[in-house]
Amino acid sequence: MDILKAPRVTLIARPEFLEPAHLPVQWKGPASAGERLAEFAGRICYMSQANPAGRSTAEYLGNILQQGHGSVFEHAVYVLLIEGISRSCSHELVRHRAGFGYSQLSQRYVDESQAAFVMPPAILGDLTLEAEWTRQMEAAQGAYVQAVGRLMEKYSWVEDRVHRRKMAREAARSVLPNATEVKIVVSANIRAWRTMLELRLGEGAELEIRRMALSCLTVLKAEAAAFFADFEVYPTVDGSEAGRVGFHKV
Numbered sequence: 001m002d003i004l005k006a007p008r009v010t011l012i013a014r015p016e017f018l019e020p021a022h023l024p025v026q027w028k029g030p031a032s033a034g035e036r037l038a039e040f041a042g043r044i045c046y047m048s049q050a051n052p053a054g055r056s057t058a059e060y061l062g063n064i065l066q067q068g069h070g071s072v073f074e075h076a077v078y079v080l081l082i083e084g085i086s087r088s089c090s091h092e093l094v095r096h097r098a099g100f101g102y103s104q105l106s107q108r109y110v111d112e113s114q115a116a117f118v119m120p121p122a123i124l125g126d127l128t129l130e131a132e133w134t135r136q137m138e139a140a141q142g143a144y145v146q147a148v149g150r151l152m153e154k155y156s157w158v159e160d161r162v163h164r165r166k167m168a169r170e171a172a173r174s175v176l177p178n179a180t181e182v183k184i185v186v187s188a189n190i191r192a193w194r195t196m197l198e199l200r201l202g203e204g205a206e207l208e209i210r211r212m213a214l215s216c217l218t219v220l221k222a223e224a225a226a227f228f229a230d231f232e233v234y235p236t237v238d239g240s241e242a243g244r245v246g247f248h249k250v
């Protein structure tokens with residue numbers, strides 16, 4: 001049985017910016033395509049392609065952040081593959097609706113007899129709790145395997161094997177714990193990513209989704225730092241990490 005102790009976040013898609021030849025911007029400084037796309041969109045509002053203030057892309061986007069002109073950030077969409085998070089964590093994640101798209105592993109179709117389980121950060125490092133939790137996961141996995149077997153017998157009259165398996169798995173999954181690992185593809189524009197990250201990096205957020213949000217922030221910041229320049233990550237009194245933003249946008 002695989003026990004996962006951290007999320008795995010992979011960037012799988014980024015914006016491509018095709019600058020129109022008839023409206024060239026006087027760019028300053030290095031920037032990713034997504035950052036330039038947002039700057040281009042912002043400059044259309046005032047037709048300031050000549051860059052009269054001589055701002056670099058990072059400075060320009062910093063000013064947009066300060067002004068709270070969030071709609072400019074809706075043009076840049078980034079797609080992350082998130083693995084190694086629990087079903088309860090993904091359930092919290094998918095509550096974020098505006099600007100988000102999701103595709104999540106289906107427990108009706110996928111055989112979960114070899115599923116991995118995600119150990120909650122609160123249990124990590126406490127050997128007694130870890131051992132007890134591991135026993136509980138093993139028992140749940142055993143119950144799932146047994147339930148699938150019995151339900152396959154019960155539905156043996158269903159001729160379509162794929163449909164029969166789906167009928168068995170969709171009922172048997174009810175005994176799987178919240179800790180069961182999911183894989184999910186998450187698309188969101190930068191305005192939406194910022195909103196979700198602000199909420200889920202906060203000290204009030206549940207520890208696992210906060211850990212996931214920190215990983216997402218690391219990946220997105222490595223890709224397009226100017227969008228997240230005001231995010232600050234800091235250590236908390238309980239030994240974990242949290243984050244806050246300089247410019248909150250409602």
Ligand SMILES: Cc1cc2nc3c(=O)[nH]c(=O)nc-3n(C[C@H](O)[C@H](O)[C@H](O)COP(=O)(O)OP(=O)(O)OC[C@H]3O[C@@H](n4cnc5c(N)ncnc54)[C@H](O)[C@@H]3O)c2cc1C
Pocket residue numbers: 095096097098099195199200204205206250
């Ligand atoms: C610490 C924490 C604890 C939580 N505890 C609970 C809990 O106990 N129970 C629970 O059910 N949920 C809980 N949640 C989830 C929370 O209620 C939200 O569903 C989640 O944070 C997504 O926020 P949102 O709706 O602002 O995001 P999004 O859906 O992404 O929306 C972003 C913004 O778009 C606007 N918007 C989106 N949809 C609409 C709409 N239909 N009408 C008008 N404006 C809209 C709003 O301004 C909104 O803030 C918790 C969240 C956090 C961070």
